[in-house]
Amino acid sequence: MNTDYSVLELDALKEIINIGGGNAATSLSQLIDKPVNMTVPIIEMLEYSELYEQIMPEDAVVKAVLTKMLGDAEGIFLFTVDEAASDSIVTMMMPDGVVATEQLADSALQELVNILVNSFLNAIIKLLDIHLITSVPLLTKDMFGAIMSSVYLEQGQYEENVMIIKNEFYYAGDRLESSLYFVPKPGILEKMFTLLGVGGE
Template sequence: MSSINLDQLDNMHFDVLREIGNIGAGNATTALSQLINTKIDMNVPKVELLEFKDISEIVGGAESLVVGILLTLEGDIDGMMMFMLEQSSAHHLVNVLLGKELDNFEDFTEMDLSALNEIGNIIAGAYLSSLSSLTNLRITASIPYMSIDMAGAILSVPAIEFGKIGDKALLIQSQFGEDETEVNGYFILIPSLESYNKILSSIGM
């Protein structure tokens, strides 16, 4: 198996990664819809392979407050996955789920934080489940670790961990709902280079 070079992905490889992103985001939308018991429309997700330093700009800048839920991946795939929510999106989900009217992270109770963690866990789980089904690879995830902090600080964790094997991550930017109920979620998939090889070879690349 030849080793993949993330700086020289051809269109066909990238189309496969984009399709993985599409299917994963679709699964996550279904899970979110069931969780809050409301039909949710999803815009076509935007899939990009980006350097870590560029990801924080997409989520509103390095100093913007976000929720980050980090999972370590094991099994046939090694790496990390992070699900990030913008502040307004996190508030909206907790408000819908618990019938509240929060608009500031400082107002979150332990119960609100627990609900937010569970939302992230379910959405991330749905994404990983679709990746596992599509590739026929066994993927297990750690207990999720949730943090509310500035985007730059949250992204520094996987950046430091994986900086030694590469500086790129697969970002799947998803919009659920519309207008005032819009939720912006960001899946950041950071497999090891060997795992990228496994993912692509498992679907015949």
């Protein structure tokens, strides 16, 4: 992974993430019929030790939904949520009087991520005029460190530094303990920068 991106390249990437995340937040608001806001995207280059110190403890148990991005650009979207926030999100999605079983709750969370990711990608497709599709969301429950390491290895990212591209969502002024990450295949960001006209020589 190139760790020497220019300020212009990182600003362009942040703008893409901002547009995509804004679309995702709007879709989430429409889904639950309640206002949802998104923070300014976080884009950081961290060592693995810093990742678990600054983002989330390595041994924190989370539910994670993984969705692969395929087509002209490849990568993995990773939506992580702790148990309490998962229950809150599912409750918001369920009609009044409906009791969510574990199976129903997991299906609702997967559908939520499917909507978020595809809303995100629709914005990128329009901006860059490229072809992108997504895989069926896969839900897993494990320690944050194990999930993140597996995703990075699967994408062929073997450097000690990892790029964190993260959106956080807020509902009624409170942060939903969930985040949407994007882990790109090597070379994908450089391809996006070239399409935007900000790539290096």
